[in-house]
Amino acid sequence: MQVSSVNNVKIYNLSHGKSLPEWLSDRKKRVLQNKDVDIQRRIELIQDFEMPTVCTSIKVSRDGQFILAAGTYKPRVRCYDTYQLSLKFERCLDSDVVAFDILSDDYSKLVFLHIDRSVSFHSQHGHYYKTRIPKFGRDFSYHYPSCDLYFVGASSEIFRLNLEQGRFLNSLQTDAAEINVCDINPVHNLFAAGTLEGRVDCWDPRVRGRVGVLDCALSSITDATEVEGLPSVSALKFNGSLGMAVGTSTGQILVYDLRSSHPLLVKDHYYGLPIKSLHFHEPLDLVLSADSKIIKMWHKDNGRVFSSIEPQANINDVSLYPGSGMLFTANEDPKMNTFYIPALGPAPRWCSFLDNLTEELEENPESTIYDDYKFVTRQDLENLGKLENLRSLS
Structure with missing residues (x-):
């Protein structure tokens, strides 16, 4: 476990440390644990919480019991049971996963959007059904009142697949060349789609008509930002009934009140990387x-x-465990990171011992890397140089 403090906020990296290879015997693992200090301090919160090569996306079920992660290579999905702190099952897939969603409270209803335009449905026992969408998809959202799946991607159309009728419905036509992301408001079910041109189109599923357009590309350019190229929408998230945050491909986040076409706040990451x-x-x-x-x-x-x-590996996805201070990251690395921030909230119920552990660390702080060093000024160095000269003369 690694402890860091940013802006006086303690962050505990529970995945820090070496991971033991699976092919090692139990005897060799015990020998390594007795010799290596880093392995002794390692906290394995969930067993085998990693992918063979790369993890692309990660989500937590609504009941909080299961953590699902998609990765490669080979393409697969892994489900972890937090009550057992171990891997529940693993399923290999035919192609890489672009996005996936959990339609049920647990893991019994899953939808995967693949890189080859296919959409696969999984039930509790395994693979259930597979179909294809007309264009390559990039994201999708599920509209619970009508049982419609909205797919967006390399097309100006928004494809609708009704799960109750089992067929495609008439698509929603937009003015965009391509659509990157989408989201549905959980309160009034407003559907929003972020386009390649930097706009957010809002649709009312009840009338299947566009009700508003937000020009985020123009609003993201302020005096304090340096933008190179056209800012397209790369991330989208609703907050309650009136709040929404939009992330751009140039590294800005715009916070909106849906009653206004102008953002309340524009935040820049200053890295120029897509949100x-x-x-x-x-x-x-x-x-x-x-x-x-x-x-x-x-x-x-x-x-x-x-x-x-700031993790060591590049980030692909972030999932926040509801009602707690814990978050998970999917990285360009086999290991999936687990961070615990007590300032955000308590530890989840299935790992409540973390609260006691962090309290003990607060009472008995460990020495940091700079405790055995002294920072000196130029005058101190000159005095040290004079002392060395006197010693050499004597």
């Missing part, structure tokens, strides 16, 4: 935005920085 994930943390009114390099936590009212996390 990959957006989350809202309601108790503290924070926004968690992530690009491939860093996760930034900041106040949505004024943009003031709360803290930040």
